[in-house]
Amino acid sequence: MRDVNWRAWRNRMMRLWRTSLQLRTVAITVVLSLLVIGVIGAYMAVSVGTNLFDSRRDQLLSTTGRANIAVQNLFNASAEQAAASEIEGTTYAAFDLVSRSNATTGGTQIAILRSPDQDGPRVPGDLASTPDTADLINTDLREQVAASAEGDRQLYWQSVSMPGADGEMDPGIAIGSSISIPNAGNYELYLVYDLSDAQQTLDSVVRTLWFGGLALLLLIGAVTYIVVRLVVGPVRLAAEVSQKLAAGQLEQRIPEHGEDVIATLARSFNGMADSLQKQIVRLATLSQIQQRFVSDVSHELRTPLTTIRLAGDVLYDQRDSFPPATARTAELLHTQVERFEVLLADLLEMSRYDAGAVEISTEPTNLVHLVGNAIESVSAVAESKGSELRLIAPGGYFEAEVEGRRIRRILQNLLSNAIDHGEGRPIVVHVDSNTTAVAIAVRDYGIGISAAAMEHVFDRFWRADPSRQRTIGGTGLGLAIALEDAALHGGWLEVWSEPGQGSCFRLTLPRERGGVLVSSPLDLPPADPVAGGDDD
Numbered sequence: 001m002r003d004v005n006w007r008a009w010r011n012r013m014m015r016l017w018r019t020s021l022q023l024r025t026v027a028i029t030v031v032l033s034l035l036v037i038g039v040i041g042a043y044m045a046v047s048v049g050t051n052l053f054d055s056r057r058d059q060l061l062s063t064t065g066r067a068n069i070a071v072q073n074l075f076n077a078s079a080e081q082a083a084a085s086e087i088e089g090t091t092y093a094a095f096d097l098v099s100r101s102n103a104t105t106g107g108t109q110i111a112i113l114r115s116p117d118q119d120g121p122r123v124p125g126d127l128a129s130t131p132d133t134a135d136l137i138n139t140d141l142r143e144q145v146a147a148s149a150e151g152d153r154q155l156y157w158q159s160v161s162m163p164g165a166d167g168e169m170d171p172g173i174a175i176g177s178s179i180s181i182p183n184a185g186n187y188e189l190y191l192v193y194d195l196s197d198a199q200q201t202l203d204s205v206v207r208t209l210w211f212g213g214l215a216l217l218l219l220i221g222a223v224t225y226i227v228v229r230l231v232v233g234p235v236r237l238a239a240e241v242s243q244k245l246a247a248g249q250l251e252q253r254i255p256e257h258g259e260d261v262i263a264t265l266a267r268s269f270n271g272m273a274d275s276l277q278k279q280i281v282r283l284a285t286l287s288q289i290q291q292r293f294v295s296d297v298s299h300e301l302r303t304p305l306t307t308i309r310l311a312g313d314v315l316y317d318q319r320d321s322f323p324p325a326t327a328r329t330a331e332l333l334h335t336q337v338e339r340f341e342v343l344l345a346d347l348l349e350m351s352r353y354d355a356g357a358v359e360i361s362t363e364p365t366n367l368v369h370l371v372g373n374a375i376e377s378v379s380a381v382a383e384s385k386g387s388e389l390r391l392i393a394p395g396g397y398f399e400a401e402v403e404g405r406r407i408r409r410i411l412q413n414l415l416s417n418a419i420d421h422g423e424g425r426p427i428v429v430h431v432d433s434n435t436t437a438v439a440i441a442v443r444d445y446g447i448g449i450s451a452a453a454m455e456h457v458f459d460r461f462w463r464a465d466p467s468r469q470r471t472i473g474g475t476g477l478g479l480a481i482a483l484e485d486a487a488l489h490g491g492w493l494e495v496w497s498e499p500g501q502g503s504c505f506r507l508t509l510p511r512e513r514g515g516v517l518v519s520s521p522l523d524l525p526p527a528d529p530v531a532g533g534d535d536d
């Protein structure tokens with residue numbers, strides 16, 4: 001469960017990362033600034049720490065040097081003392097001198113230790129501020145100091161950690177130098193200083209650097225956010241407006257402010273939208289004028305055509321009494337006038353679709369009956385071409401809410417095309433259904449359609465065979481009208497074809513008006529019931 005939550009959260013974050021330019025820019029800027037601030041901060045902390053330590057050490061070295069001289073002078077002044085108790089007294093006095101002098105601050109520990117490996121009695125003994133003071137000084141330092149006893153009496157130092165006032169270990173520095181006590185031998189003077197004040201200064205510098213860095217980082221983040229917002233805002237607005245434009249809201253524009261590059265973008269964008277709108281409006285007007293023209297011409301032609309038709313019919317009825325050539329002309333006139341009428345009716349129908357003025361009135365219709373009627377209406381033509389018409393309807397829900405007249409028109413067109421291009425071979429009509437859709441497939445085994453031609457079968461006035469005269473066959477509008485009719489029902493009209501193997505047109509309709517199709521109950525083409533149909 002936790003895994004799922006984590007994954008959902010991670011996916012959400014990744015989507016946000018991909019989609020938000022603002023988030024990406026702010027995050028990258030903050031991370032890079034963090035790196036830079038981190039490196040600079042670390043460098044500053046180290047260099048401040050080193051400088052602080054160095055200057056404090058130099059200062060302590062010089063005060064320790066002065067203490068050493070004072071102590072040595074004290075001992076030199078009492079050089080003739082030979083009694084152990086006197087020397088011891090002088091040593092106490094020297095210890096006191098150092099601890100009261102300004103060489104020491106609070107927390108400084110002092111030790112006067114006898115250098116090892118010397119002959120003679122151990123007088124005076126070791127003296128130290130606390131019993132642990134000698135333990136703070138390690139043997140390396142002691143060896144260096146002891147070794148310098150005979151030489152230049154240099155100062156040697158070493159970093160130590162010493163118990164502080166609050167019980168915790170504080171940083172410190174132990175500085176040692178050798179002294180020689182007349183009649184007693186070589187001794188070592190050690191001052192162990194507490195450096196916690198320098199450490200506190202360093203801590204406060206580091207704290208300030210941390211807070212400063214954090215504040216700087218927040219400031220950089222906020223500034224980047226504001227700057228990116230200033231730039232991304234108009235771009236996002238432009239994207240929204242262009243989406244609305246694409247969705248057809250042609251009057252949408254971007255507000256234009258100022259003189260900067262964003263304003264230039266807005267102005268050019270709006271200019272583009274203006275010219276697009278003008279162009280689209282111009283084309284729409286043109287297309288409306290053309291539609292009106294086609295519709296008007298078709299209407300205007302109807303009256304003279306009816307007259308021509310009536311006159312032609314009279315001549316056609318009397319053709320037997322005419323000389324053969326005139327009789328032939330009368331027949332020609334009759335068929336072409338009929339074709340003209342069909343063409344005109346089709347054109348009027350197309351112009352109605354183009355004007356978006358078509359409304360369908362549906363009622364529950366049994367599609368198997370409808371297919372039966374359509375087959376019957378073309379059976380005479382099929383017979384004359386030698387094509388046998390078969391109906392395969394395995395049973396199911398064949399009722400669908402459709403406008404019977406339009407579906408019959410689609411079927412008649414598909415059947416006539418199948419008969420026309422079926423080469424006299426059988427034509428099979430399949431009907432099948434599922435709970436949501438009914439499909440009708442008209443399968444012929446004729447010449448078929450090439451792949452290139454298939455892209456155009458539903459185009460207006462398109463015919464596969466250009467050599468075919470415009471005086472015979474259909475108008476080339478049949479499939480275009482069928483496609484519009486299918487779309488009006490929320491249905492699909494699809495084609496499958498193989499040259500030489502025949503064609504199959506499949507009409508799929510939702511069973512209820514407004515239903516949405518997901519799949520068709522029939523395959524395209526459906527399983528083949530005509531064995532060897534293509535080599536008949």
Ligand code: ADP
Pocket residue numbers: 413417418421422444446447448449457462463464465473474475476477478479480502503
């Ligand atoms: P037409 O009035 O010419 O039949 P259609 O729009 O119905 O117009 O068909 C357009 C063209 O598609 C036809 O001229 C024909 O070339 C091709 N076509 C249609 N159906 C078939 C079919 N079953 N087999 C082969 N070609 C076909």
